[in-house]
Amino acid sequence: MDQGEGLNTLGKKLAATRRRLTLLALGRAWWPAFVFIAGFLAIALAGGFDRLSSFLAALILPLLILTGIGLCWMSWRRYRRPAEADVVRALDGQSELRPVSSLTDRPADPAAGPASxxxxxxxxxxxxxxxxxxxxxxxxxxxxxxxRVRYIVPVVVVALALVAGPAAPGRILRALSPDLGALAGADKMVVEAWVTPPEHTGRAPVFLQAGMKDVRVPVGSEITLRTQAPSAPKLILRGDKRKTMRFAQTPEGAFEARARIEGDTRLTVNWWGERARWNFIVLPDEVPLIAFDSPPAPGQRDQVEFKWKAGDDYGVTAVELAIRLRVPHPAAPEAEDRVPVPMPGAPGARELSATAQLDLTRHRWAGLPVDVRLVARDGAGQEGFSESMPFILPEKLFLDPLAQAAQEARVTVLREPRPYAEMPRNDQALTDGAINTAATGRLDAAPEGVRQAALMLDSVTYRGEMFINDLGAFMGLRMALGTLQTAGTKAEADAVEPLLWAIALKLEHGSVADARARLEAARAALERALREGAPEEEIRRLMEAFRDAANEYLAAKMAEAMAGGLDAPEQQQDGQAQAGGDSLGGQDFEDMLNALQDLTETGAAEQARQLLSDITNLLENLEFQRGQGQGDGMPGEQADGEDSDLPPEEQELTDAMRRLSEILREQRQLNDDTLAQQRGEQSGQSGQQPGEGTDQGEGTGEGQEQDGGPGQGTGTPGAGRGGSLAERQAELGRLVEELARRGGNSGQTGEEGAGQPGAGLDEDALRAILEAQRRAERALQGGNEGRAVMDQERATQMLSELSREMAEQIDQMRANRLGEQGQNSNDPLGRPLTGAGNDGQGVEIPSESERQRAKDILDELRRRYGEAEDEEEREYLRRLLERF
Structure with missing residues (x-):
């Protein structure tokens, strides 16, 4: 190895030795902290901290943190970095030559010999x-x-991490961030929350539970949160904008907060950390849809008639007819009037379809070409519009010249859209002796239409006391003129409208118009209360007002007829005039009003509104004419001896029908008395208790004697109501048996059946009625009123069906006969003429027992709704109550 390579190898071995010595130094200094941290991770990964209570976990964490900090500080202080001499010594100790340190030596003699x-x-x-x-x-x-702890601990930590899997990061995070609010008692804090959808949606409140995700609620819902805490929590709403608010303290000591949800929102409750959280996704509220099913067209009595349909996801609450002039006034090009359109059923239905009949003859634009469109409004206030249609508003025809003048002045004021001009300020008006001349010239500041109406009224009433016969109308017109002359604003000038309208109607129609206006106002108020679900006390009060208005209207029509030369109608025993002859007797009319009152009391709003409409139509179609028999009389009344002119077949059916109708009426009264006795009440027989006798028969009157001619059978049903309920039931059974015996052959005509009041009756039906009456009689004798009521109801139903069938036969016969004679076949109420015994079958009037059962069912539904705890059950009962 050359010298360069050897020195390079030495450098690498020195660095590696230094790292090993450094690791050993770190282990000596940091092993307590290493073991502590590894143990913490092992416990966290094993879920040990998740098993601790919130309070204990929050209490342990600060101790663990302090312990860890202390161990780290001690380890830092103990750590000593290995010295260079220690590194050299670790390598030199392997050889006697000590090569690492010897390489640093230098020769003492640099001569050539020693150098080699x-x-x-x-x-x-x-x-x-x-x-x-x-x-x-x-x-x-x-x-x-x-x-070998340095090996065991990491292996254990890694193994626990693998076992924990995806939950490992969460466990470590929860161990490092426990609920510190538990130290202050926040872990026991319970947040109660519920969402109340807008009322127009009809949805039930939603009670929120912890952990619910993506709660879907209608837009505009209100969330209410309530909790117990030592101090006020914080409510944070994160939507399009971040909103923070504090809980408010309630009188009970709790904390409550409310917020409205208008968009997708994340809601959190914070108090020493996050206490609750929910995500809300709003359900959009669609704009309602509405359209004409048929275009507006003039209807009866100058009404505007059209069909319409509407729909909305949460229900339509109001429908209006928007009216605009086709050629608007230059001063008000955007002027629009809206007229409420009656809605079928209760407001809030999702799908609606109806035929509207609106009286717009009083509208300021009556008689002018306009554009109309329908407007549907939902509970959130959103409006949907239909297409616009051209139309000419119908106007009321006034033939009286003075009535025409009053109407012309009235619409001239109403059609003027411009306001009054600014009147000059008179600063001297309040000084002594000054005259406020500006106050006397208010008409000069009025717009042109008001001045023109004032000039018209002044001209019409000039010396009117000499040529106006109706002094009341004259004084009313002068009062309207004075109002226009002293008005200072357009609103004050418009106040003459009701006065001029009433004068025009009175001049044109007389007092009947006033009575009809009161009847229409009472009907509209009662119908509105039924539709909107008004309180029972208000409905009762409006029902009484409608009853009074109906009786006043009948009296006014009667007085008008008598003033026109007709004789006064006969009075029935209950004091009510028989305005409709046999078709609408006083007792029939009272029965209809009583049935209407019972329907309003039982909450059957839809049925009550239908019957209310039927009664109103009957009254408005009422016409008094001269009798078509001998002499004058009420329509529907037959003059003396007219029956003798009827064909034999029709005469027989008419007589049988009269007797059958009387039996039906008496059977209904007996049903009500039996039901009253079952409930422990007094019977309705003239204030007598069941079983008390009377010397006078209620129904004994003209043509009701004790022999058996036509219409004169023995034992007239109205006669002799005294006695027990069983005796009265037996008497009715005897009368039915007599009818069956006299009309033994169904459909029999000619000589064999002539003269028999029961001819033409269905013998099988009469036998079934008789059997039901006898069972009711036996039940009454045994004291079983409940069973008797059931049998009486069956007998009443069969009598009613048989009476209806007989009436249809008589209707057909009479229509054929009158058609041949060219006579009108309608009665004063606009209905086809029926048999003499018609009992108001055109309008279904529930019996007393049926109305009582309806009340009992309604009370039971209300009781169960109040006691129901399950939300689905409460929702089901609520829908039942709405339909009921």
């Missing part, structure tokens, strides 16, 4: 360097680590 000896000596040393070996230091390591 010195070169030979250095060559020998270089050759010896090749024989040197790196020190193993086995003895030193054995003395330092006799149990």
């Amino acid at each position: 000896l010195w070169r030979a000596h250095r060559a020998r040393l270089v050759a010896e360097i090749g024989n040197l070996r790196l020190p193993r230091l086995a003895a030193e390591w054995a003395a330092l680590d006799p149990y």
Whole structure:
């Protein structure tokens, strides 16, 4: 080996020896810290810290950190870097020549002879360097680590890491970052949270649990968080923007926070660290859709009629008709009026379809060409629009000249969109003796339309006390003129609208228009309350108002008819005028109103609204005409002796129908009395208890004597209601049996069946009715009112079906006969004329027992809804209550 190569080899061996000595020095100094850290990692990877309580883990970590810092500081202090002499000594000790240190020697005599000896000596040393070996230091390591801990601990740590797998980093991280808030009691902190979706969505609240991921909620939902803590936690919302807020303390000592979720949000609750976290993904709220199913068209009574459909993902809450002038006023080119459109069912339905009938004759643009479009609004306030359609708003026809003038002045004021001009300020108005002349010239500051209306009213009422017969209308017009002259704003001028409208109607239609307006207002208020689910007390109050308005309207129509030359209608025993003759008797009308009230009380809003509409249509179609028989009378009433002019077949069916209708009415009353006795209440028989007798028959009246002519059978159902319930049921059974005996052959006509009140009746149906009545009689005798009610209901149902079939036969016969005679076949209510015994079958009126069952079912559903704990069950019961 030459000298250069030997020195290079020596340098490498010196460096390697230095590293081994340094490692030995590190082991001597740092072995306590190494063992401590390795042991910590082994315990963490094995999950030892995860098994500790939060408090204990948080308490141990500072001790471990302090211990580790202390050991590291001690190791640092103990560490001594190996000296160069130690490195040389470790290599020189292997040879007696001490080649490493000897190479540093220098010759004492530089002469030529000794120099050759010195070169030979250095060559020998270089050759010896090749024989040197790196020190193993086995003895030193054995003395330092006799149990090979330096090998065992790393192997154990690596093995535990392999066993832990993907969970290894998390375990180490949790061991290094325990919940320090546990030292302050934060580990026992429980965060209760729930999300309340917007009310219009109809969704149930969502109670949040720890660990829930990607909670989907409607946009606009409100989250409520409540917890117990020594101090106020912090709520952090991370969405489009970061928002931080503190919990507020409640009177109970808890802490509560509320936030609205408008977009995808990550929510965390922090108090000595993160206490809760949820991610929310919002569900978008779509804009509602709406369209015309049929274009607007003029309907009956100058109404606007059209079909429409709408839909929304969470339900439509309101529908309006937006109206714009086709040629707008230059001063208000964007003017638009919106008219509410009645919605079928309760607000919030997702799919809607209906036919709307709107009275827009009072609108300020009535009679003008307009563009109309539908507007649907959802619970979030979003609006969807239909396509625009051209239309001419219908206007009310006024034939009275003075009514026309009032209407013209009214629309002139309403159609004026411009405001009043600024009036000059009179600073001297409040000084002594000053006259505020500006206050007397307010009409000069009014827009042109108001001034024109004032001039019209002034002209119409000039010396009106001499030529206007209706002094009330004259004073009303002068009052409207005074209002326009003193108004200082457009709103004050518009206040004359209701006055001028009422005057025009009164001049054109008289007092019936007022009664009809009250009826329509009461109907609209009651329908709105039913649709919006108003409180029971308000619905009861509105129901009473509708009842009063309906009776007032009937009285006004009757007075109008009498003033036109018709005779007053006969009065039934209950005091109600028989406005519709046989088709709408006073008791029938009261039954309809009572049924409507019961439907509102039981919460059957949809059925109540339908019956309300039927009653209103019946009243509005009511017409009083002269009788078509001998003499004048109410329509539907037959003059004396008219029955004798009927064909024999129709006469027989009519007489049988009358008796059958009387039996049906009495059977219904007996059903209600039986149900009342079952509940422990008083029966409805004129304030008498069941079983009390009476000397006067309720139904005994004209044409009801004790012999058996047509319409005069013995034992008239209304007669003799006294006695027990069983006796009254037996009497009804006897009457049905008599009907069956007289009309024994179904459909019998001619001489064989003529003159028999029961001719044409279905004998099998009568026998089934009789059997049900006899079972009810036996049940009443045995004190089993529940069984009796069931049998009575069956008998009532069969009587009703048989009565309806008879009425259809009579309708057909009468329609054919009147068609041949060229007479009108409609009654005053706009319905086809029915038999004399029609009992208001066109409108289904639930019986007392049916209404009571509906109330009981509703109460039971409400009770179960209040006691239900399962969320799915509560949602199911809620949907049932809505449908009910």
